[in-house]
Amino acid sequence: MNVVDKLIERTIKTKNPTVVGLDPDIGKIPACYKDCENGNTLLAAAEVIFEFNRDIIDIVCEFVPAVKLQMAFYEKYGSYGVAAFEKTVAYAKSKDLVVIEDAKRNDIGNTAKAYADGHLGKVETPGGLCVSSFDVDFLTVTPFLGSESLDPFADVCRENDKGIFVLVKTSNTSSGEIQDVITKDGLTISQSIAEYVAMKADGFSGKYGYSSIGAVVGATYPEEAVKLRKTMPKSYFLVPGYGAQGGGAKDVLPCFNPDGLGAVINSSRGILYSHMSDEERNSCSKEEYLNRVRNAIAKMQRDIYTVLKSSYPEMVY
């Protein structure tokens, strides 16, 4: 099954084109998750992260199509943190969630292939077998080294029914320093990457007409999103920047097509942290905290779905 079809079918089923960002931040995780013994080790941090993620996944798995794990927040705890990442991926998959890894990886050709094999494909063992490693559904990929560095990811996606989101226009304030520079063809760098993505997307389409070769397009630049949607009609967009970074429901509308598909909107801090003050997170029970998470997810679904439905009455869900 094309992995983008799985994402679409879960989006239709939940009526919710959003993604919960699992960005565990030890400084912000409620104190009720942190009363562990021997708490001053990397292992203790990894254990807290997995317990926290498991509760979040139990809440969100009914309401959202996918989770997005920001690798930086795991990897910072070294191999223990990466093991917590792996356990979280396995748990999310056991709940039938689509798993997006946000790691913004890339390198030159043979090294790009090593990243692609490790995160999306299979790796060679000393005994000569090929086995899965991270085995996530989608990976975010950085295009700074050019098309030669992106091609191996597409190849591995084809062989393993996986997907990528290539960084096209990121949500942060300084994204334009490189991404908005105009090439000699009169396109911005973002637009020229979008043309590469659109070209690659052909041949990776699932039954809804969307491709598993997708793009990261920030919610904070809606005018740019209008153009990028036209350039990459078949590619799914992963849209960061909603909520804490300033993008709202109307800002993400241009990322969708009139069928209500074509994009998933990520929120991390808005779902996990910003609905409670530091003080509240330090005194609440797990039940109180998880109720707030549930409410934050419901509000985000309602906000986006309402705007979508009023703009695209013919949408498919």
Place this chain on the structure above:
Amino acid sequence: MNVVDKLIERTIKTKNPTVVGLDPDIGKIPACYKDCENGNTLLAAAEVIFEFNRDIIDIVCEFVPAVKLQMAFYEKYGSYGVAAFEKTVAYAKSKDLVVIEDAKRNDIGNTAKAYADGHLGKVETPGGLCVSSFDVDFLTVTPFLGSESLDPFADVCRENDKGIFVLVKTSNTSSGEIQDVITKDGLTISQSIAEYVAMKADGFSGKYGYSSIGAVVGATYPEEAVKLRKTMPKSYFLVPGYGAQGGGAKDVLPCFNPDGLGAVINSSRGILYSHMSDEERNSCSKEEYLNRVRNAIAKMQRDIYTVLKSSYPEMVY
């Protein structure tokens, strides 16, 4: 001690401005390292990788200032691979080698800080302490998200006496697609990143006048290197692309200053693999293999040192 001073002092002591790239590739590691039981697991791969690296480090620690670990080749084996990375870092440091992590990380502001803390700085535990995680000396960093994404790395370097190499001009064939695009100031993207690096480098200088805020500049583009050397006079260059990728001793000359400092040249495949055929690697003893490694290092040192000495007779080593 400024970490760039450590790199320089080891370069002077070994008369060798080179770096051995520890890029363990299970398909190319000699068969004599692979006769492990239960060889078809990620753990088995990680064990082979560490045993292999330990032997290489034992050979190279007398002759080179630093090793560069390409994270992709570890991470592809998941948390087991990352644990092998950590053990290799610790072993290399125990042999007084400078450790460069080539992971080309980056993300938006708060996530960039998570990467910087994890690889170069300290991370918060549930008990509230701050402890070191990867604790490498230098990390390579990708600039695609702009200056806001690079600043956190510089901040963490300052607090922890660490260094970074920002990707400015990479060695691969498609690097120009983005990096050679001309900005409205008439500079290439590479040159404009170089200006940022030069600006940041101020205030990070050690006793030899070099800064721990450095740049990746590929050996395969020597004409570009001439310009970049002028733009970033104080920054150390990490130079990939020597050997297997086509750059030779004369190509890397523009990366150096007349003192013979300012650059370290990496070779990975040329030191580890390409001096033996697949067949030879499948039948040699460890001793035979490690002799070839020793010879490859000596040849690379001789080739580069000879060109440097004849061009810069006043160099400091």
